[in-house]
Amino acid sequence: MSTNNSHVDALVVGGGISGMQAALDLADQGYKVLLVERKSSIGGKMIDLSKVFPTLDCCSCITTPKMSATAHHDNITLMTYSEVEAISRNEDGFTVKILKKPRYVIEDSCTGCRSCELACPLEVPDDEHEFGRTSHRIIYVPFSTAVPQKAVLDIDHCLFCGKCMQACPSDAIDFTQQPEHLEYTARSIVLATGFETTPLDAKKEYGAGQFRNVISGMMMERLLAPTGPYGRVLRPSDGKMPASIAYVQCAGSRDQTLGVPYCSRVCCMYAIKQAMLLSGALPMAEITIYYMDIRTFGKGYEQFYQNAKAMGIEFLKGKVAKIREDENQNPIVRVELIDEYGKTRVTERQHDLVVLSVGMVPGYNPQGMYGVPIAEDGFVQLPDYNVFPAVTSQEGIFVTGTAAGPMDIVDSIMMAGAAAASAAAYLESKQKNGNRTPQNQSERSVEYA
C-alpha cells in the first residue's frame, strides 16, 4: 500500500466523452485536472459505437483525437483502472482517496507492443466491449486505439504459465503488483459517471435475453462497427446474413413495469441511424421499426428521419406485445399495429433478427460517496436545472453528461462545456475569496492575452 498527496483544481470522475471534454475544457483554461476512469482505457461508451447521428460521422474518428488530447495534455493527470474510494471535505475542497487497481503490468515500462498478448495461450469472451461475441487473451490491450496503450492482465483467469513474462521485451509483467491507495486534494469535482443500458433480460415478454437473435442496440452498434466482432452484420445464432431486421422501440424506456418511466431520448435516433447503416451493409434486407412515437428533437434529426423513410425503411406504429421464437430461432413479433386512421389490428410477423432499442439507466449512484442527491429517475438531481444545468446541490460538485440524465453525444459535449464553465467560475470565486492555495497559484500555467 502506498500513499501520495497532490493538489489538483478539479477531479473529473469518468473518462467517457463528456468527462474527457470537461477535463479538456478545464485544462485548456490552465486548471490542473485529475481524470479517474475505472476501466483500463478512456473512451467510454462512445468508442464502441459505429457512427454518430445525424451526420453519420465515424465515432472512432471523433473519439480517438479527444482520447489522445486528454492523455497528452500537460494539465491533465490520467488515472485509468482506478476508482474513487472515499471523499471528504477539507479547507481546500475535497480529500479524495483513489484505489489504483493492479494491472499486473508496470505502466511505465509497458510500450503496448502486444507481445504478451500474442504469447498468451488462453482466451476469454470479451464481455466488456463485444458482449461475448468475440474473445481476448488473458493479458491484452483493451482495443487498438486504447488510451493508454498499456496491457492489463485478468488475474482471475490467468494460468501463471509465464509466457507473457518471457515474451515481454521490457520486463513489464509483475504478478506481485498490489492495489495502490492514493490521496489527492481536489478543489472541485465533476461527475461524469455515464449510463448503462436497460438490461436485455429485463423484459420477460421479449424473451428475457434468452433468444439469441434478439439483441440490444449496443450489440447492433458493434455488429455495424468496422472494428466489430464479425466485420459484418451476421445474426448470432447461425451466422446467417439477416434478410429481415426489426427494431422494437421503447424496449427499455417509457415503461413503468421496468421502473423506467422516462424517455431515453436517443433510442429513436440510434434506431434510425442503424437502420440507415444496415441499408448500406445489407442492401437486400427489409428493415422495420415498430414505434410508439418517433422523437426527433435535435438539429437535423427530423430531416434524418425523413431521409430514412425515403430510403424505404418501414416505420410501423404499434407497441410490440411479445416476441417468441420458431424452430429455426427466427424471432416472431406479436404487435398491435395502428394505421393512419387510428384503426388497430393485432398481427404476428417473422424476422431474422430483432433489435431492442433499450433505454438509458444511471451508471452510478453518487449519493452515498459524494452526498449528491438523485432524482426520481435515478440520475443526479439538478436543483436549478434551467439556470445552472451542471450544478448539483453540493457546493463544488458539478455533473455532466448522462450522469445527469439521458442525452445524446451532442448534448453530453455541450453539458461538459457547461460543467467546466461552472467549475471554473466556482474555482475563480474561491480564489477571489482567498481560498486558493499558494501551491496551486504557482502551478497555474495559463497565459492570458
Add this chain to the structure above:
Amino acid sequence: MNRDEVIKNTKILILATLSGGYRGADMTGQGHLEYPPNTYILPVMTSAIFTPKFYIDAFEKGFDAITVMYSGTDSPYKGESERTAEIINETYEKMRELNLDLRRLRLAAICTVCVRPFLEEVERAEKLLEEIGPLPRPLARPKESIYQPIEERGDATYVNE
C-alpha cells in the same frame, strides 16, 4: 510503365503503425478488398523510431516508394506525430542530396477504420510508379555523403543517429 510492369518490377513499402495504418490494412483485408501484390506492409509500433538512414537504406535495398501510415495526432503515443514529421523532413533533405524524387516517400494519416483512404494511398503510390518508374540503383550518392552504401558500411545494424 504500365500497371502490370509496375506490379512486376517495383516494390512499395508501407510502414503501418499498430494503432493506425495496420488496422486500416487489416480492415481492408477483412473486407475482401484487393490491392496490388507489390505492397509490403510492415506492422510497426510507432513511426517515430525509424531514422532517415532507415528510409535511405530501404530505397537502396530495393523499395521504390515508401508510405508511412500512422495515426497522426490521434496516436496514443505522445509526440509521435511531431517526431515522425521531423524525421520525414530530415529524410527529404537526404533524398534531395541523393537526387531522389521526394514523392517516393509519403506520410499519411490512416485510422483504424480507414479502408478507403488506405486503398487510395496504395493507388497513389502505384500511379506514381507508373509515372516515374523504379528507382535506379545504386543510388547516386555524393562522395562526401555521410550515408554510405550498405555494402561499404560492413554491417546491417541500424543505429539511431
